[in-house]
Amino acid sequence: xxxxxxxxxxxxxxxxxxxxxxxxxxxxxxxxxxxxxxxxxxxxxxxxxxxxxxxxxxxxxxxxxxxxxxxxxxxxxxxxxxxxxxxxxxxxxxxxxxxxxxxxxxxxxxxxxxxxxxxxxxxxxxxxxxxxxxxxxxxxxxxxxxxxxxxxxxxxxxxxxxxxxxxxxxxxxxxxxxxxxxxxxxxxxxxxxxxxxxxxxxxxxxxxxxxxxxxxxxxxxxxxxxx
Ligand code: FES
Numbered sequence: 718x719x720x721x722x723x724x725x726x727x728x729x730x731x732x733x734x735x736x737x738x739x740x741x742x743x744x745x746x747x748x749x750x751x752x753x754x755x756x757x758x759x760x761x762x763x764x765x766x767x768x769x770x771x772x773x774x775x776x777x778x779x780x781x782x783x784x785x786x787x788x789x790x791x792x793x794x795x796x797x798x799x800x801x802x803x804x805x806x807x808x809x810x811x812x813x814x815x816x817x818x819x820x821x822x823x824x825x826x827x828x829x830x831x832x833x834x835x836x837x838x839x840x841x842x843x844x845x846x847x848x849x850x851x852x853x854x855x856x857x858x859x860x861x862x863x864x865x866x867x868x869x870x871x872x873x874x875x876x877x878x879x880x881x882x883x884x885x886x887x888x889x890x891x892x893x894x895x896x897x898x899x900x901x902x903x904x905x906x907x908x909x910x911x912x913x914x915x916x917x918x919x920x921x922x923x924x925x926x927x928x929x930x931x932x933x934x935x936x937x938x939x940x941x942x943x944x
Contacts, residue, residue: 747855748864754856757781762919764796764912767865771796771908774854774861775820777807782820783854783863784809789825789898790816792907795849797918804842823849823890823898850896866890867899 751765751774763774764786771786773796786796793813801808801817803826808817817826825848829840852866864871869892890896901907 747857748853748862750860751863752861754859754861757861762796763861764914765863766908766912767863769903770865770867771902771904771911772852772863772865773797773911774863775800775809777820781854781856781861782807783852784818784820784823785850785852785896785898785902786911787898787901787904787907788813788816788818789848789896789901790814792901792904794907794910794914794918796911797914818849819844821851823847823851823896825849847890847896849898850890850902852890867892 749765749767751767751772752763757763757774757776759776759779761776765772765774772783773786774781774783776782777800784796786794788795788811790811791813793811795809795811795818798809798811798818800820801810803817803819806819806824806826807821808819808826810817818824819826824844824846826842826844828842831838831840850866853864853871855862855864871892
């Protein structure tokens with residue numbers, strides 16, 4: 718699905734024939750429509766290509782999030798990764814090398830190690846910083862809109878969204894900053910793996926790992942999770 722038309726609140730009003738609204742309040746940036754609300758129910762996902770950039774929208778715990786679909790590390794299909802809760806942070810787990818990326822902030826997490834009682838043990842989860850770009854996403858009149866955080870009005874869009882879903886653009890995901898995922902963001906071969914993924918690739922269930930601040934439990938297996 719590729720939709721590049723960008724919407725403002727007035728464009729919705731005028732389409733509905735409501736000219737009055739245009740005289741009462743300034744236009745509110747909505748962004749690019751990526752689909753109907755009902756096409757992204759709780760636990761659902763939408764993948765879209767906006768101005769050549771591949772992005773994935775997820776609805777988790779009633780909130781919408783939008784993040785670059787292609788993994789910053791080596792171009793993996795991050796957008797179809799499993800979702801894990803790492804100490805309260807909802808993360809996409811890249812199917813290729815299992816990096817955990819925070820869907821709200823774009824942080825990449827890793828688990829530190831501790832040497833204790835002569836043994837090397839899993840320690841606290843820490844962030845390597847923002848590596849994946851996130852984007853403001855808003856829902857209005859039964860449709861979902863994304864504003865790329867590279868666009869000049871991204872901050873206004875985030876405000877208009879009431880910081881719904883992703884809190885972006887964060888300082889690390891502003892139009893002037895470079896985020897590592899920018900490198901693969903437009904790669905058609907990588908992006909099409911996500912965009913053309915079958916519904917079965919988009920798992921809804923959230924798996925909890927590291928909830929104790931330590932290593933994932935023995936129940937967590939690669940590609941085969943149990944709760
Ligand atoms: S491509 Fe290596 S973790 Fe995503």
